[in-house]
Amino acid sequence: MVKPALHTAAFVERLPRRPYCTDDPAQGLLIRSQATALAYRHIQHNPPPHVACLVFDVDRLDGYEAWKDAGLPAPNWITFNARNGHAHYGYYLATVVARTCAAKQKPLRYLAAIEHVLAKRLGADMGYAGLITKNPVHGDWWTIWHHGEPFSLDYLAEFCPDAELAAYSRRSRKEVGGLGRNVTVFDNVREWAYSAVREYWRPNGYEAWADAVRAACESANAFGREQGGPLPVSEIKATAKSIARWVWNRFTPAGFSLVQAYRGAKGGRISKRPTNNGKTRADLLPEVIRLKALGYSNRDIGEDLGIGFATVSRYLKRDPE
Template sequence: MTQLQLFSSTLPKKPYYTDDLFNGLSIAKAEIASKAKYIQHNGPTHMYWLAFDIDRPGAAIDWSDRGAPAPNLTVKNQANGHAHALYGLATAVRTAPDGRKGPLRYAAAVENALCERLGADRGYSGLIVKNPLHRHWQVTEWHGEPYELGELADYLDLSTKKPKIIVEDYGLGRNCTLFEELRKWAYRAQRQGWPGYRQWLDACLVRAQMINLQFRNPLPLSEIRATATSVAKWTSKRMGEGDFEYYVASTHTSEIQAYRGRLGGQAKGKTTREQGIELLASGKSIQEVMAITGASQATVYRWTKR
């Protein structure tokens, strides 16, 4: 499969697209949107491509001089030599609200460092790219296989002393922060009255806009709306009032609460992992250890393999 075929196969089902950035964006099925000059390359739940906007002549070829990995694709404006550099990911990064924080932060760090290495525009929102499927652009395939994040990281220095700058400053880092901050707020806020979906969606959108204002390079409203909608849908489906009452009833019984109290007195100086391993060794089940420590099922399962 060529990288152009891969790009086409990973497009969102209904991406944003336009032929003129000054006329705004439209939404259509991928087979229609793919005929436009600009197109949304990543959907709201997964990132398949890291995209960089490089605004200088020679942008499509000077990545090698800068010690950057070869892009899978460059999409060049022949009028001024500016280009978008696209790096395909062999393992897509889940950016939905239920995505794991670790991979998101790692992807944000890689993206931030690669942006620095390429000398790309840090104000680029990453929502749409020059469409490599459109004949208006000069498209070159430089690397024939998508990358694992670790392969890209081998070219980069991720040892920053200011990790918060990675999160706030650029690209996926802003999306990562927005998802994390919005979903943490949503888990608490939804329990205050259990609003109807329309009201809840409006509340999530307002909160997302407030978070976005804290970024030095804010995300576009269309992306904020997509994030707020994703968080609102996810929490409304998985965190109904009945679900929460069941969770409280199953994890806050008098027996468990009493055990937590005793554990607190014994566990000073111990990590959650150490406490969990001790509980498992004492004969507690995975479900009991989850309820007592608050750890996820996957985490507790790993403790059983210590």
């Protein structure tokens, strides 16, 4: 049997250095050192840059039983309110998942889909923001420590029906919640950024570009209370910085000239018919060429752009339609 002290250490080592904390969420959040924050009833469980622990908010009288009823693996810990049975479940991740890095979106999309499906199966609060949790080491809660083994994403995905994971990718903005908010901000802003960056291609233009991306991220961060509310300012700042740097380094005047030259060689004959993802070939072609120049495989390009790898091959063969 694992000693409680080791369970506590496993929880604490995943915390931010200066987490949000509070005794009453309705009274607002404080930022304190980790040692001080651990004395509060609620605490931030993931650092802003990444996700190390999935937490679900199960608001029912027998909250502890939800994982059993859903046929899910036992979480690492369950903290619940003895008065009403409402519980928070914590699942440690074997590998942390970045949520503010433009270059690492695939794992975040995968995790967001898993989070959504598991929350549905648990009957958890879909509007839970995932920022703070009932502090498992605080005496006001009852905490059951099950084990200390972290979960891989692929293992958690085994408990998510393929049809439900696929349905998540077709969700509307109104259905976005949890980590899906991070994905939505990335998607909305990066699509705008691919073309908008051209307006800032000038000496010392990066600072103005970074400000524009920050404003775009703040505008995209308009999530209702039922979706968990807006993302924290720290996450938006980090996300904007990552998108600005990623797009600035990869979308250059030289690359744009290459695309224009290709279009000219085809006499402007680029199909305007929409692909399966709703975008035209004219929309996708510049990104296909750019990603290929960076060394990505046709399959990876297809997955990133939502088209088949065979379609990518046809684009690169430059066969007129």
